[in-house]
Amino acid sequence: MSVTLTPAPPTETTVEAAPPRRKWPIGRSVVIVIVALFLVWTLWPIYWMVSTSLKPAKEATNLNPTIWPHTLTGANYRELFGSSLPFGNYLVNSIVTALISAVVAVVISTLAGYSFSRGGYKLNGTTSIVVLATQMLPLVVLIGPLYLLLLKAHLLNTYLGLVIGYTSFAIPFGAWMMKGFIDGIPREIEEAARVDGYSRLGILVRVVVPMSVPGLVTTAVFVFMNTWNNLLYPLTLVTSNTKQTLPPGLQQSFSGTFKTDYGGLMAASLITSLPLIIAFFLVQRSMVRGMTAGALAGT
Amino acid sequence: MTLPALLILALVIGYPIVRAVIISFYHYPLLNPQHNFIGADNYRRLVDDPVFWQSLQNTAIYTGVSVVGAMLMGLVLALATENLQGPWRFFRGVLLTPWAVPVIVVAFLFQFMFEDTGGITNDLLLRLHIIDSAIPWLSSSQWSLAAVIIANIWSQAPFFLLIFTAALGGVPVEVTEAARIDRASTWSMIALIKLPYLRSAAVVGALLMIIQNFNNFPLIWAMTEGGPAYSSTTLVIYVYRLAFTSFNLGYASAIGVVWLVLLLMISAAFIRVLRGKTS
Amino acid sequence: SGGSGTQNGKQVVTFANWADAEQNTQPGIEAMIKEFEKENPNITVKSLPISYTDIEHQLVLQVQSGNTPDVAELQGNYTFSLQATGALQSLDSYANGSYQQSVIPQELQLGNIDGQLVAIPWTVAPFALWYNKKVMAQAGLDPKPPATWDELLTDLAAIHQKAPKIIAFGTDSTNRTYGLDQNWPVMKSFGGVPFDGKDPSADTQAMKDYLNFMRTVASKGYTPPNKKGGFFRQPAASDQVAFTIDGPYVKGVVQSTSHVSDAQFYQTWGIAPLPSGSDGKHYSAPTDHQLVMFSKAKNKDAAWKFMQFLSTSDYAIQNYTLKYENSLPPLQTPTGEIAKELDNPISQAFKTDVIPTVIRPNWGTAYDNAYSDVMTGVQSAMTSSSSIDSIASHISSALKNDLGG
């Protein structure tokens, strides 16, 4: 029950009546239950991917699935790198293109975002829509012309071609995020650098960039993810199997015309996910910071 | 230094758009070289093309349910994990992992788990007697879209967990403490004090995800190819078929243009909401 | 892509194909190219691997942009689509004399579009009904393939009743041209086809019978809808499929998965022509991989040499067609080693019983627009509850739209 220490004036009687309320934060038990439930929901599919990848082909596609693998085998993984399938190439291609794209996009986004943020003219509603618009474009429709464009530039089957494709549509958004982030950097610090006699570029490189690391990371991760996930582009812009990236690579080699090999597919899937999951674990803290200042402030 | 980059960018983005818009006014089958201008015919055709409307509906459902579902899930998790201390924080990291799983992998994984016979999902549900006959997740018009959406929510909820966590970090301690002193119950603390701080996060996040889901090709393509029938065909799938298996580029572009306009209107609305309240 | 011509004195032949893009066949095709280059030191073959699903539109786009490969691997309607772009080289002047004699006439015919030969057969692989004797026996059936669809249904019923988890019947009902290819002969055997030229003919009793059949097999749980034919091969390896409509490929996949000997395989598996419908006639459709030459090809003779090599040379047949594709060679009368290898129940049955029943679906530019209307119809018949009549009329109205445009 509630404590009223002053002799309660009539108005306060309601207070006396008020029941004692739960303590903040949410009761531990509730939290634990929720978290536990979602941990299962989150981890089960991943576990299934792992366990399947360790089953021999016959068990993997058995119509009575075995929750714990009866026979453990690394065959599926040996297949991946051992066999003729250029899975290694896929992996390398994906990593290289994704990394390059991320870097390129971040560099340009930062420059653009900086001039947005400090160039005096500010992003109003319409501009941010225009920026967003580049994210909305139906790539499926644009991919045809893009294909011909790169074909004419002889950039099909090249990293450069992919990177151009990837970054072009990522940069506006990246710039938008960086702008939001750089807005958060106190002008005084830049002015201090100006007083110290640095040029705009000098300030950008020596002061703004080091201070925007979380923003850079966030933007980079975004680009990296989108690149890594992209199926449409490589499907169209890459015709050579050895130049192919993971998503189409996987799709073509595992659900090709011949058979659907879930064991191998899951093994490949795991290998494909692992780098990201790890990388993601490393950066998530700055992701949170970056988000706060970037995407959220960006609008 | 930025300029050249931006120029390339303009070319790479601009050229295809212009091209697409122009093409949308042509009868433009890739197969035979001669293409003739047909004005707004493609657009007229679109009006009474049942497939288009179904795809549109599917897109709406797919996007809507996915975003709302993922958002709620992310919100609950963000609030639940907000006060996790020290080593327990690790769990938030774990809860975020699906976001790092490539969409194509998510597709394969859930396709595999959703097999009618031999799929682990049905298998478990049957074993636990939650259902008494296998659910045709991917092979029935009723379920296919749902199945795809479930997979999608699984992979996108973490994104919202992330931005909501970020936003919650922005709630000043004084404010929550003032609320505690004001006797805010758990519920009113969330509803009246914290949620308002998450508004912009929610709006921005929702917007980004709506856009992304409109364009989300790999998941559906790898899981159902839009089938059975058109039951899980979204615009992006339909357009892809039109463009790359029926070679009807003109019509595909027309739909693309409509789609762009649609999204523009949606985000205009969202941004209005955002500024309306924040400023 | 593209970029043919000569390279340090050698003639270059660019070869767009999916064999090089797929895990199972890649080593085989690489071996072919090596061997061919050994036999023809003055020719280099540049392989352009493109996945089966994309090769059609990628080639079309390349035609649009005016730089094509010299030779390409195609299949079914792909050939027609490319022909429609007018980019294919007529082969009548090449495929004559000895070559013409050596190959099976029907097979050569398949490459003839509007009285003009534009494609030659590489690997021969018509659809047949595979039946698993072991499973049939377990279900108390005598392991004799059903001759009619009704017989099939009774067998399926028995099997499903005995072992509900087993996939009683495998059939491709995906929304792809390949899906329609496979279903075409089935429809035909029910006495109808969905369209003819530019006219829909889907709203007919025959088609409704066919759709009803598909609905039965799906709703009774005999077959999972919206699956690729290839999907059934893996479970087939562990005897979890009773019947499946497929090309010769099954053998390879089964053996690579479950490592059974030829003898064991032939004991378990047999093939028969697709069952017949009312008129008692059997039909099949080709999944043959064909070879085409583009009219822009620089070194046409070299290109032709390569095509011929793949199609009919003993080396190619032994070390690729049979070994990797598990298909049949297009040879009229195989001899020697090849004859020996072909001397097995499956190959024989294909040669004598199935190939004669092969018909060509109404391929053509319309097919690319139409397949989706038909197959989505089929899928709704299999998965939805709307009446067959409405589905049928739905298909044909949709077809009217697409065939017209």
Next chain:
Amino acid sequence: MASITLKGVAKRYGDVDALQETDLEIDDHEFLVLVGPSGSGKTTLLRVIAGLEPLTRGELYFGGRLVNDIDVGDRDIAMVFQNYGLYPHMSVYGNLAFGLRRRKMAKRQIDAKVRDSARMLGIEHLLSRRPKQLSGGQRQRVALGRAIVRDPAVFLLDEPLSNLDAHLRVQMRTEILKVHRTVTATAVYVTHDQIEAMTMGDRIAVMSDGVVQQLGTPDELYDRPVNRFVAGFIGTPAMGFLPCARTGADDGRALKGTGVRTTLSARRAATLAGDQQQFVVGVRPEHLEPISESAAETATSVVHGVVELVEPLGSEQHVVVNVGDDMITAKLARQQRFERGEKAAFTFDEANLHVFDPESGRAFR
């Protein structure tokens, strides 16, 4: 009635003893000021009283009732935070009403109370605005309003004025006191500005290192600081300290150090530990009277050194003098003119002298 009693209350953060075991009696309706340097534990003590931090040890009573386990919301307290902690998405009205709504009060009642408080603070015309649209002073008023609207039994303020500019601060000081006089609540007020403390507190608790060094009225603290810390902390300019030792003369009552000389009264001499030789003496700036070098020769209590700095303040001036290694400040009328670098001598009344133990800092009295 809401007196507040702390019995051996202590608070640790990890290995930081933010608040040492503390006993404290705060009377009903009293206005107690907690003052001390940064990090001395003021906020901690306040938060412990509020119940925002569970206490590590000890017992906390509100008017005789043990409240250790009673949740913040139920302690009938109100708090004003340094950065106000207003609800940014609610109107001023909403901010004031929030607490009442949570207490399931009738709409009409709420409205009445809100408007009363608003009137009292002169923010009626702002009721519909958002915090964003208010100036610092106005926000401060809203924060106060939110606290008083519930007329709580206890009223806790943590440096409420430190974000306001000098003039506004002086003004708000008076207002807060007015408010406190009208609402009959016990107030605990945290500040690190001792002028605020002196002018506002009925009693003042001077804190340092998580310990309440002295509790008393402003005058007590000013006239009879219990130790060197308090003596130095209270009063501006600060008291000057000079080390010195017994000369033995005047039966041990004479003290001498570099630049300082005095003779203690018998009364005070008695308070000193008989055997102790070393002391630190302290003199407040206003107790120093300039005298000529010659006069300095004869005077009993003298400080002399070299002028380091002269700070004119219009009405008066502060003269900072180097005495040995130490500095001492004199607060003088404007008339006397001092130049930086010149010699200066001052005398003072022994009665105004403070004597401390060099080690413990304890004051002898």
Next chain:
Amino acid sequence: MASITLKGVAKRYGDVDALQETDLEIDDHEFLVLVGPSGSGKTTLLRVIAGLEPLTRGELYFGGRLVNDIDVGDRDIAMVFQNYGLYPHMSVYGNLAFGLRRRKMAKRQIDAKVRDSARMLGIEHLLSRRPKQLSGGQRQRVALGRAIVRDPAVFLLDEPLSNLDAHLRVQMRTEILKVHRTVTATAVYVTHDQIEAMTMGDRIAVMSDGVVQQLGTPDELYDRPVNRFVAGFIGTPAMGFLPCARTGADDGRALKGTGVRTTLSARRAATLAGDQQQFVVGVRPEHLEPISESAAETATSVVHGVVELVEPLGSEQHVVVNVGDDMITAKLARQQRFERGEKAAFTFDEANLHVFDPESGRAFR
């Protein structure tokens, strides 16, 4: 040599006249303080001098050389910002060295300079820390260090102390002055705290509404404010203002208002506009002397009213008195005891009176 000259310098932001046309002469080595309420244009003026804001009109000279078009980095100035503006990602050392590196100085030289400045400010032991790991006072020192390490010709400080607590502020005041004395730079110092202004400035410029109201030494401002704004702004507690009018008595030299009465000296009377009847008189708190009601009857210059508030400050006390609708504060020794609500009367010397024009606020002298 770096005197600073402003000729008709003005700054507009959009339609805000942040700084009206201003002429100003700042001598070499001078320590000039800009003081004024918030929004009065202090920062703007400083930023214009720094070159961080292009000026809208007028000419700016450094030691006779026109610098309008010279970039910040090349003006040989150093600036200290209110929130320090330290580089958070650099160590203290890095912060100090950053500006020197730009000037392509030799590593050894840089190191020497950095350590000198650090020693001078007593932050040597912090050189390897990050700003985050420093207390407010330490950050402040680093900010100063960053400024002096380059020994610039001009030294600009914008409210450098306003984030520090009271004690630290007093201490840093002295330090900054010491620093200024050692580095021979011209300093412009912005504050809104007039005590800081009075104690630090060689000269003070009082600003309001983007206009320099008065420029002069602390004493000038205190004794001879040119208008009511300056009079009220300089001095704590603030001067009290009371409206009054000529009675006609003493050939027009007698003034009377509610609760106030005085007779002007002939000298001052001469300065008034002959025909003007209404005036506002101002008296500083320390010039008010309490007298008994009876004595008030006879005295020539009297203020009486009701005590509103008593603020004890140890050495002295401030008594706030309601006089008519106005308030006036008296600064008294501690001995006199006043109670809230009782009547009080004060007298004052006419010589210490200030007379202003009610409209323009101009002072008569």
